[in-house]
Amino acid sequence: MRRPLLAALMALLLVSACSTKLNPFNWFRKSAPAETTALVLPGPEQDARPLVAQVLSMTVEPMKGGAIVRATGLPPTQGWWEAELVALPLGEDGNQIFDFRMLPPIARADVSTQRSREVTAAYQLSDFKLAKIRTITVQGASNARASRR
Template sequence: MRKPLLAALALVMFVSACGAVRESRLNPFNWFKRSETVAVAEVTPGAVQDPRPLAQQITALKVEPASGGAILRVTALPPTQGWWDAELVKRSPDENGARIYDFRMSPPKGQAGVNTPRSREITAAVFLTTRQLQEITSITVQAATNGMTSRR
């Protein structure tokens, strides 16, 4: 009688401790909240210029936990099909924990048609290490007409 009671009590205490981990910063699913749309920020003078134009519009931004850090995955919608060489280009050094990326991609080589928005979507991603994430409180990705931010 005594052993089952002790086992049940230990199980109850173990399961009750799981609630504290769910809201803690140790849980990778709590690292960043849902993304939100923000206004386009101005480019700082003296920043490295990339010849590729900015994506027209950002449609999705997700920070997904991964082994050793997180993956920042961003989807953009160009005006036509055929855009390529998409990349998230980091702007200047982080300021007060805010990291800003530009979503840049190369235009099509020739004439390109316009089809459904789903067929024009382009996704780019970058891996952020756990050490980088310790210093970051918000991540912003800029396009030509909008930007999106994910905060802790």
């Protein structure tokens, strides 16, 4: 009885003493629906690619040296290409917003099934950038998904 209790206490102390990289309580949680934020950048820096119609899912996966933000979007038809998560300036509240942008098909494209239209894009964040971030939001044209620490 004492051994399992002692082992559990040791494990609890070990986890609580972990750095931010190893402590699972400091990782980002599952994404949840969020409000879209309309932010227009001035000047020629504005991206001409339209936002994806709908953001289906978003995850923040820890890795050595930082994390990977991965999002899956659903465009209206097949054939959309050059998908990218475009980072907007970091908000004062620690909210990092990404626009999920991609180019439409060059020729007419079919609608087909949802699975055949899904597109995935990812963005790598360093530990240095992650230290300032509290919330990560990926937004599309009709919805957004956010993950908080």
